[in-house]
Amino acid sequence: MKIVGITACTAGIAHTYMAQSALEKAAKKLDYQIKIETQGAMGAENELTKAEIDEADVVILGVDVSIEGEERFEGKPVYETSVSSCVTEPEKVIQKALEKIKK
């Protein structure tokens, strides 16, 4: 299972990165591949390539603000949620995202 995603919070200094880390940790535990792009105060980092997006089974958007490049995910199953839920319950977020694929 391959997951890509973006996290972005209002100030872009803490929760964006906590959410990234929490999702990575949860994915590792569940044995899924994941790559999360952060759009914080430093701009976009760990940017997703087109190939990574093409190969991904599902996209997770943990965002509280509007993000750049959302059109990159057109046609893919996208699960959108808040930054805070990615931090507090990352495994549940991943599971919910996976449900998007089955539909």
Added chain:
Amino acid sequence: MLISEKLIDLNVAATDKNDLIKHLVKLANDDNRLNDSEKFLKAVYTREAEISTSLGYQVAVPHGKTNAVKKPFICFAKSLKGIYWNKQLVHLIFLIGVPEAEKGNSYLTILANIARRIIDDQFRQHLLTTDDKKKVIEIIDPTDD
């Protein structure tokens, strides 16, 4: 340097979230990190009112991004008894202050790395068990000298 011994309190007396934030803002002000402590305090409260910065892990990360900040900083406090923060018991508190609209600064990378490590159980465990401010600085910001 984002953190200094003056910005650390390893046994806070405050039992209330707002008092604790006030206390940490005072530490920042005493360490000459702020232009306007009232304005900074307001920015932190406003941010806190939007969405609580306690998101589990026994940690809260109140922060303010405003021109009331002269020099970016991170304050660290430990509450042995714990403080109720949005109904969650919090033991480790990081108060972050950054000036408005500064992109590409190296300190943002350092802050991002700290934020990432908060999710790491060992990072939190080390902070919970340390009583030495110098060690705390090493744990939080190993790039500091």
